[in-house]
Amino acid sequence: MTEEREESRIQWHPAFYAATKLKLHDNIDELEFYPEYNLSKKPLQADLLIIEKNSDVQIKNAIGHIFRKHNIVEYKSPGDGMTVEDFYKCVAYACLYKSTGENVNAIAGDELSITMIRESYPKSMMRELKRLGIGFVKYEAGIYHSRNFFIPAQLIVTQELEPDEHRSLRILSRKADEKDVKGFIKETLSYVTQGEKADAQAVLKVSGTANYHIYEKIRSESDMRNFLDEIKNEGFNEGISQGRTEALERTAKNLFDAGMAIDKIAKMVDTSVNIVEEWLSVRK
Known part of the structure; x- marks a missing residue:
């Protein structure tokens, strides 16, 4: 891709x-x-x-x-x-x-x-x-x-x-800088209106998709879990999930371009053949 x-x-x-x-x-x-x-x-x-x-x-x-x-x-x-x-x-x-x-x-x-x-x-x-x-x-x-x-x-x-x-x-x-991400997560605790909270979730979702390795690392840190629990981090988790999926899609495409069979690609990325075929049909 x-x-x-x-x-x-x-x-x-x-x-x-x-x-x-x-x-x-x-x-x-x-x-x-x-x-x-x-x-x-x-x-x-x-x-x-x-x-x-x-x-x-x-x-x-x-x-x-x-x-x-x-x-x-x-x-x-x-x-x-x-x-x-x-x-x-x-x-x-x-x-x-x-x-x-x-x-x-x-x-x-x-x-x-x-x-x-x-x-x-x-x-x-x-x-x-x-x-x-x-x-x-x-x-x-x-x-x-x-x-x-x-x-x-x-x-x-x-x-x-x-x-x-x-x-x-x-x-x-x-x-994204990890310090900025952590700072923003903590900053969201000050948002009180539903509009502010929704905007924060939208930002976290997109940033998490683009930087999911950083977000996964933050989610694994014990000192950040309380902050994530408090903000009800739907956008945070959704961004990580979407980012991980896009990374797997890129890997599948690269393996396909290198000549690997689709069934072997599916095993490599731990998903079904149908999903790999769907990814490849979108990106061909």
Whole structure:
């Protein structure tokens, strides 16, 4: 299974929405969230639209300091690139969204912001934007703000973010740090609403699928069991299970490509011939 196809099986975006809500939970009652928001009658969607309900909202978390009333967010899953074309697409989304107001300036031009989020720093994109005169400055670790651009824009690099403040975004990676995962598990104990708990489970499920070896190790540690019992870790366990299955599928495909018979592959991965055939039919 190629890395691109493997990435497509993990539902990163719903987990990203959940992680973003967790980071903004201090202001959750003052914000509205619209995943995959349709920007026109034809299929054209922003990954996430965040609307401030009131004009005097002060976002506490640093990822929202640049926010205006209407905020377009573009998220790249681990392994996805981010190019200058993506930047201009976000600008186009913001402009198109402004034009959807029911009357002139129903959505004011100075009430828009753009946020682009990626795991690693997009060097080529930033170099090209600098060449075009669109500069960014570091606001704090992992957060870069535009300078003198007509729509306030920011780049968030999740693996550069401060761990203590942004664990939910940092663990949405195929290379999650064990300390971040443990910290997030403990952090979830402070979540009291059903919405927060559901968002935490969504993040744990995807992160656990992508990093199941780390999650299995954590689950085996006696000092973490109490935390896992307290958070009712359905998402945690589901992520590990899905991650283990995907690892077995990759092994089966590699063995098949190497010429091994399907019945022998089934014995190697300790499953049925029918399941191996199903895996291979999907990935051929």
